[in-house]
Amino acid sequence: MGILTSAGDLPVNRDETRDTVRTLYDAYARRDFERVAAFIHDDIDWVIYAPLSVFPFAGPRHGRAEVLKAMAGIAAAYVLENYKAEITIVEDDRAAVISDVSFTQRATGRLLRFRVANFLRLQDGRLIEFREFSNSFDVVEQALGRELNL
Amino acid sequence: MGILTSAGDLPVNRDETRDTVRTLYDAYARRDFERVAAFIHDDIDWVIYAPLSVFPFAGPRHGRAEVLKAMAGIAAAYVLENYKAEITIVEDDRAAVISDVSFTQRATGRLLRFRVANFLRLQDGRLIEFREFSNSFDVVEQALGRELNL
Numbered sequence: 001m002g003i004l005t006s007a008g009d010l011p012v013n014r015d016e017t018r019d020t021v022r023t024l025y026d027a028y029a030r031r032d033f034e035r036v037a038a039f040i041h042d043d044i045d046w047v048i049y050a051p052l053s054v055f056p057f058a059g060p061r062h063g064r065a066e067v068l069k070a071m072a073g074i075a076a077a078y079v080l081e082n083y084k085a086e087i088t089i090v091e092d093d094r095a096a097v098i099s100d101v102s103f104t105q106r107a108t109g110r111l112l113r114f115r116v117a118n119f120l121r122l123q124d125g126r127l128i129e130f131r132e133f134s135n136s137f138d139v140v141e142q143a144l145g146r147e148l149n150l
Numbered sequence: 151m152g153i154l155t156s157a158g159d160l161p162v163n164r165d166e167t168r169d170t171v172r173t174l175y176d177a178y179a180r181r182d183f184e185r186v187a188a189f190i191h192d193d194i195d196w197v198i199y200a201p202l203s204v205f206p207f208a209g210p211r212h213g214r215a216e217v218l219k220a221m222a223g224i225a226a227a228y229v230l231e232n233y234k235a236e237i238t239i240v241e242d243d244r245a246a247v248i249s250d251v252s253f254t255q256r257a258t259g260r261l262l263r264f265r266v267a268n269f270l271r272l273q274d275g276r277l278i279e280f281r282e283f284s285n286s287f288d289v290v291e292q293a294l295g296r297e298l299n300l
Binding site: 098 | 164199200201203204237239240241244245246248265267269281283284285286287288289290294298299300
């Protein structure tokens with residue numbers, strides 16, 4: 001190991017990444033948000049790609065406090081019903097996951113079901129980079145309970 | 151090698167997958183659609199998650215002929231300007247890629263720029279499974295050239 005190597009520079013093992021991602025997703029699926037919060041790195045760089053006008057917790061967030069606030073925003077508006085990873089791809093410190101998810105909208109009781117595609121990067125066993133994609137046009141229509149007028 | 155092993159059952163090497171995905175993306179980025187077409191498996195299972203009302207080439211497609219038709223639909227309506235992979239994650243026969251892409255809408259000259267997240271699976275050196283996510287709400291607004299009225 002070179003003298004300049006610091007903890008953050010250690011090569012990350014694929015199996016370690018897979019274990020951490022699995023633990024993180026299992027915790028989220030059983031709504032153990034405290035356990036999830038423990039995996040959020042202080043310097044996390046996070047984006048949910050969706051319109052803020054409909055999903056105020058979406059968009060870019062920097063740092064642990066902002067991300068926990070976004071997650072609290074999701075939980076305030078939606079009850080997580082189901083979160084099932086369908087495809088997981090892991091390489092070194094990164095993972096990509098497609099999940100089949102469903103949420104009940106608290107204000108209306110409406111059930112939203114869609115797929116999300118997440119890209120994650122870990123550092124020191126925690127989540128430091130996060131990108132979430134979905135078919136946001138479809139999710140907006142489900143959230144509003146009607147087709148959008150184009 | 152077991153007597154029941156057929157070509158399709160051979161374990162796929164990560165480096166092989168990475169090379170094929172890179173070749174495929176390089177070909178697409180330089181608009182060599184014939185080269186891309188050669189990588190489409192006969193039995194491909196393909197979904198672009200976006201509204202068909204705005205992007206008629208989106209949605210699920212099965213088999214090579216349908217996919218080539220969808221790709222021709224994209225090329226008929228949009229000129230590919232830029233396609234740059236930003237994050238690539240490879241494991242065995244699968245890859246996930248986030249790209250920064252831009253297209254000119256032929257009908258209006260409008261430039262659309264957005265990110266796409268692709269999940270790919272290869273078989274026999276060809277693309278047999280494909281999922282494309284984007285912030286489709288934002289891409290619809292860019293395609294229409296105006297904000298959607300919610």
